[in-house]
Amino acid sequence: MSTIGTTGPTTSGATSTGTMNQGRTTSLPGFDPNAPLLEVTDLNVRFPTEDGLVHAVRGVDYALRSGEVLGIVGESGSGKSVTSLTVMGLLPGSARVTGSIKYRGQELLGQSDRSMSRIRGKGVSMIFQDPMTSLDPVYKVGVQIEETLRIHDKSLSSKAAEARAVELLELVGIPNAGDRVDAYPHEFSGGMRQRVVIAIAMANQPEVIIADEPTTALDVTVQAQILEVLQTALQETGAAMVMITHDLGVVAGIADRVLVMYAGRPVEIGSVEDIYYEPRMPYTLGLLGSLPRLDSSTRERLTPIQGAPPSVVNMPPGCPFAPRCPLHIAECDEAEPERFQVGPGHTAACIRTEQVAAAHGRAADIFSESAADATMAGVPAPAGVADAQSDLDDDGPAVPPGDQTAPRAGLSDAGTQSVVSAPPRPTNGDRA
Amino acid sequence: MTAPTTQRPADGAPDRGEPILSVRGLEKHFPIKGGGLIKRTVGAVRAVDGVDLDLYPGEVLGLVGESGCGKSTTGRAILNLQPATGGSVVFEGREIVGLNRKQMRPLRRDIQLVFQDPYASLNPRLPVFDIVAEPMIIHGLTKDEADLRSRVKELVETVGLNPEHTNRYPAEFSGGQRQRIGIARALALQPKVLVLDEPVSALDVSIQAGVINLLEDLKSSLGLSYLFIAHDLSVVRHISDRVAVMYLGRIIEIADQEELFNRPAHPYTQALLSAIPLPDPRRERARQRIIITGDVPSPANPPSGCRFRTRCQKFANELTDGQRELCLTVDPKLEDRGAGHLNACHYAEVKAVL
Numbered sequence: 122m123s124t125i126g127t128t129g130p131t132t133s134g135a136t137s138t139g140t141m142n143q144g145r146t147t148s149l150p151g152f153d154p155n156a157p158l159l160e161v162t163d164l165n166v167r168f169p170t171e172d173g174l175v176h177a178v179r180g181v182d183y184a185l186r187s188g189e190v191l192g193i194v195g196e197s198g199s200g201k202s203v204t205s206l207t208v209m210g211l212l213p214g215s216a217r218v219t220g221s222i223k224y225r226g227q228e229l230l231g232q233s234d235r236s237m238s239r240i241r242g243k244g245v246s247m248i249f250q251d252p253m254t255s256l257d258p259v260y261k262v263g264v265q266i267e268e269t270l271r272i273h274d275k276s277l278s279s280k281a282a283e284a285r286a287v288e289l290l291e292l293v294g295i296p297n298a299g300d301r302v303d304a305y306p307h308e309f310s311g312g313m314r315q316r317v318v319i320a321i322a323m324a325n326q327p328e329v330i331i332a333d334e335p336t337t338a339l340d341v342t343v344q345a346q347i348l349e350v351l352q353t354a355l356q357e358t359g360a361a362m363v364m365i366t367h368d369l370g371v372v373a374g375i376a377d378r379v380l381v382m383y384a385g386r387p388v389e390i391g392s393v394e395d396i397y398y399e400p401r402m403p404y405t406l407g408l409l410g411s412l413p414r415l416d417s418s419t420r421e422r423l424t425p426i427q428g429a430p431p432s433v434v435n436m437p438p439g440c441p442f443a444p445r446c447p448l449h450i451a452e453c454d455e456a457e458p459e460r461f462q463v464g465p466g467h468t469a470a471c472i473r474t475e476q477v478a479a480a481h482g483r484a485a486d487i488f489s490e491s492a493a494d495a496t497m498a499g500v501p502a503p504a505g506v507a508d509a510q511s512d513l514d515d516d517g518p519a520v521p522p523g524d525q526t527a528p529r530a531g532l533s534d535a536g537t538q539s540v541v542s543a544p545p546r547p548t549n550g551d552r553a
Numbered sequence: 554m555t556a557p558t559t560q561r562p563a564d565g566a567p568d569r570g571e572p573i574l575s576v577r578g579l580e581k582h583f584p585i586k587g588g589g590l591i592k593r594t595v596g597a598v599r600a601v602d603g604v605d606l607d608l609y610p611g612e613v614l615g616l617v618g619e620s621g622c623g624k625s626t627t628g629r630a631i632l633n634l635q636p637a638t639g640g641s642v643v644f645e646g647r648e649i650v651g652l653n654r655k656q657m658r659p660l661r662r663d664i665q666l667v668f669q670d671p672y673a674s675l676n677p678r679l680p681v682f683d684i685v686a687e688p689m690i691i692h693g694l695t696k697d698e699a700d701l702r703s704r705v706k707e708l709v710e711t712v713g714l715n716p717e718h719t720n721r722y723p724a725e726f727s728g729g730q731r732q733r734i735g736i737a738r739a740l741a742l743q744p745k746v747l748v749l750d751e752p753v754s755a756l757d758v759s760i761q762a763g764v765i766n767l768l769e770d771l772k773s774s775l776g777l778s779y780l781f782i783a784h785d786l787s788v789v790r791h792i793s794d795r796v797a798v799m800y801l802g803r804i805i806e807i808a809d810q811e812e813l814f815n816r817p818a819h820p821y822t823q824a825l826l827s828a829i830p831l832p833d834p835r836r837e838r839a840r841q842r843i844i845i846t847g848d849v850p851s852p853a854n855p856p857s858g859c860r861f862r863t864r865c866q867k868f869a870n871e872l873t874d875g876q877r878e879l880c881l882t883v884d885p886k887l888e889d890r891g892a893g894h895l896n897a898c899h900y901a902e903v904k905a906v907l
Contacts, residue, residue, distance in 0.1 A: 196757040310848040340619035340784070342845050342864075345828035349844060367757065370830030374837040393834045409832065411762030413791035416831050416907045418811055420791060422769075425762035429727050 156226065157184035158361055159208070159245065159329050164220035166203055166212065172434050177203045179385040179433075180220075185329060185361050192376030192393070193365045194408075196430060200385035201365045205331045208363075209247050210237040224329070243273045246327040250334035252314035256306040262317045263302030266290070269324045289320040292357060293350050312343035316350055323354045330354065331363045336371060348375065369412060373397060378466070381405045384431050384441035390460065391467035401469035401477050403446045403487060410484020424488035440471070447487050448473045572607035573645060573778055574631070574664075574746055579604040580639030581623070581630045585853060598853045600626040602802035603640070605887065608746065613772060613779040615793030615810070617786055617825075621849055623802040624782045625669075628748045631780070632666055633657050644746070662692055665739035669751035671731030675723040681734055682719035685709060688741045708737040713767060729760035733767065740771070748780045753788060765792060786829055790814055798822050801860045802852055804887055808894030818892035818901040820867045821845075827906040843906065858882050859899065867900060876900065 166178035178200040185191050195201045206212050208222050210229065222229040224244055229237065241247075249255040257265060266286040271277050277285075283302065290298035293316040306314055315335065322330055332351065336344040348371065355362055364375055372379055372393070379396040381389040381404065389402040400406045410424035428445035431437075439454035440446070446453070452472060460468035463478070471477065480486040579601055587595040601623040608614050618624045630637040633649050642649040644660060652660070668674035675684055685705045686695075695701040706716040712733040723731055732752060739747055752768070753761040769792060772779060783789050789796055790810055797807040798821065806819040817823045820843075827843040845864045850856055859880045862868045868880050876899075885897040892903050 196759065312848055340849075341786075341828040342619060342824055343848065344830075345842060345844050346846070348830075349842075368830065369758075369832035370837065373832050373834040374830045397832065397834050408759060411759045412832055413762075413765065413785075413787040414832070415787040415790055415814070415826070415829050416833070416836065418790075418815065423762035423766055423791070425766060426759040427763075429729065429760065 157223075158187050158225060159185040159363075160221075160223040161204070161208065162221040162223075164204065164207060164222065165218070166200075166207055167217040169215060169217070170434070174217075174434070176433050176436065177385055178207065179436075181382075181385075181387055183380055183387065183390065185363060187328070188359060188361055189378065190355070190362045190364060190376050192372035192379040193363060193382060194367060194369060194372055194379060195382030196367060196408075198430060198433070199382040200433075201382050202333055204382075205247070205333050205363060205365055208331060209241060209245065210234065211247075239273070242269055242322075242327065243325045244327060245329040245331065246322040246325070248315075248318055248322045248330065248332040248335045251338050252311055252318050253306075253338070255318055256314055258306055261303050261305055262290075262309070263287075266302075266317070266321055266324055269321050273325045285324070286320075289324055290317070292323075292353065293317070293320045294346070294353075295320075310343075311339055312346060315339060315343075315347050319347070319350055319354055323358050323360070326358050327360055328358075329363065330358070330360045331365070333365045334367070335364075337366065337368070344371075351375070369397075369409065381408070384436070385433050386441070386457075386470065387460065388442065388471070389467075389469040391464065391469075395464060395467045398482050399464070399467075399478065400482060401463045401467070401474040402442075402471045403448050403473070403477055404442045405469075406477055406480060406482065406484050407445075407488050409482065410488050421485065424484045426488065442471075447489075448476050570609065573610045574608040574780070575643040576604055576606045576627075576631060576640070577643075578640035579627065579630055579637055579642060579650075581626050581635060582638045596853055598851075599802050599855060600852055601630055601637075602852070602855070604799070604802070604804055606797055606804060606807065608778050608780055610745075610778055611772075611776055612795065613781055613793045615789035615796040616780060616782045616799060617784060617789050617796060618799035619784060619825075619849060621852065622799040623852070624784075624799050625750050627799070628666070628750050628780060628782050632664055632748055634666070658692075662742040663744050664746045664748065665742060665744040667732075667735050667739045667747060667749045667752045670755055671728055671735055672723075672755070674735055675731055675738075677723055680720050680722055681709070681714075681726075684723070684734060685719070685737050685741055688738060692742055694742065704741075708741055709734075711740065711771070712737045713763075727760070728756050729764055732756060732764055736764075736767070736771070740775070744777070746778045746780065748782070750782045751784065752781075754783065754785065761788070768792065786814075786826065798825065801849060801855055803860060803897065805861065805898070806894070806896040807887070808896075812894050814907060815905060816892065816894075816903045817906065818890070818894070818903045819861075819896040819898045820865050821861045822896075823904050823906045824864075824866065831907075841906075859885050859897075861898075867898075872900065 161181055161183050164178055164181040168175045168177060181204050183191060193201045207218055208229065210232065212218065218230060220230070224240060229240065256262065263283060263286045266289055267279065267282040270282045270285055286302050287298045290301060295301050295313060295316055309317065335351065336347050339347060364372065366372055376393050379391060379393050380387045381396065381402065383404050389396065389400065389405045396405060397409065400409065407424065407426040411426060413423060426445050431441050431444070438456060440457055443449045443453040458470045458472050460470045461474065463469050463474050477487065580603060581601040582597040582599050584594040585596040585598060586592040604627050606614065616624045616627065626635065629635040631642050633652060637650045640650065644664060649660065682705055685708055686701055689695050689701060689704065695704065705719060709716045709719055714730060714733055723734065726734065753764050756764060765788065771777060781789060781792055793810050795807065795809050796813045797804045798819070799805065800821050806813065806817065806822045813822065814826065817826055824843045824845040827840065831837045843866055845866055847864050850863055856863050862880045868877060879899045883899070885899050887895045887897045889895055890901045892901055
């Protein structure tokens, strides 16, 4: 496995001329330069727990081309962080992973930690959510950057590494970088720490940067700064990026393509315009409809999605979104739909995409609150729903009398609760 | 609707009139103790440093700002949970600042707080019934067991939960449901004012929307007034009638929702609004973003003159040295400077940023 990470002509890396050296990891012989840089195929991750096997990631497929930004969105527990940790080879040993992750044609799954170490930071690097915990508090930030540089380039002198660290800190916009290399993480604010983390991630000119909620812990004005820095990092390194976030605004600004995850599976993949203006999966539509809009003065009621995401322990057959879906029909419970082609480069895992298409992104057309009431208020559900919702029917009657106006909206998350059977969600790699 | 609360006239749209809650010059300073054996106060973190605001009946006042700006502390000081170190809070004609716990107790019926974290704000060892019933028992509001039962049932239904589940524990509910339990508890005493401290920040968007709708419904059906504290300006715009923007312990701009979002006049408000990414790729990519540099200064040692000047794009790029003098030396008051609403910038200028 020495082909990766060791052959790049990086020895001259530490000039402080301000230009980034273009030393790159090389591909396996026969790698097609037009093929995706990172290709994830049918990735499945299961964690054994006391309650059974938690199937956190259930068949993720995506391909990341050179220079592309792929946004992965989804709610807590949808498996988006676990997916990225799997790519980095950072899952605990108990995790059972199947499928394939190819970086430049080379299979990453099943590699030893040692050989993964050559790829991490150099081929694929990662920016974590919390800059408070992803830096080591007992080392100066400069040392932490230099470590990253020298681990991948043993011949780099410590002087050259330090010069390069200063250069990197300048690139990510840290003032007085020359002095600040000798500061400890606690001397930096949250935004500044995240800049350091980004500097570390881009230190070795990676081809793929995976950013897992990089701005979630930050205030909006700082978030705007960091997004700016990320754009700089992408321009400087020419890297492709996987941007994982729950913030649909961030993705709208930065991504070329978007992958929407639900219950461990991608349910819709398309260009950023497809996803925001012509979504085909009811979940995507519902997600957009439940967002209050900063740019709209008309105060339309939000259209919440009723229910809560399913537990990923012992999932019932059928579409996992079906219990929350206003377009639900009996067929939805027969089998989990694969992703159908609904447009060029646009796929959606739903058998009723035509109905969704008719809404043209207007969530209120489909997720009307009255519709939600109807399904919730015990209007006879299609046969088979009850079975499919076996872990839900305990809470099924969580419906206040229909004459109440106030709680109608409130039904959104009242209907389901399988939390009882799944105490701590071990799958939850992101925010608790 | 059959609310658990008594019939209080639904105030509908606020026609202003007398504020139900009036805050003037509110200060909350936390002392900084020096080192050594004898702890002396060597300074103060001026978390809230002169906040004025009025909450009118039936109104939702949004209080926004970044972390550390003092918005939560303001909420707590108003409720006297962290006693204010200065200023005044008048609720229905009664001064709250300086009251002790016992004196506060009758007022607690009227002003209730909903906390941010539905995981930490509910006692994990009490079933939901006890959590919701507790305030009514403490305040002696129920005649007997049957009355208590029926009121808890009503409350739980009001917030959209199944009353049959009141024997369950908080751990058996999801985040959104827990937040509903917290709201039911706050409503138990039939308050007039709810202080909501980031009530939906911990929730996923699809769940958040349901809680926001619930809060809107409760407000109109029970005639409540909300002080809605949040950092998410989209949520605040959606729910608020008026919005106050805080920076470093002060309100720097306050206006009707429409006015503030469409015609912000303070450079900080403009930067804040322009920093929020819109979930609309075309608009988001076409926007001009005002990026302010640096971080919020320490509230223990705020800058002289205008508190925002150290990060102000206007101060840095547009003003002449002569004009800057004013920012450096004079602390701008919150007043109408020709924009049609109150703001605290010497050189306020309306600028649409959305």
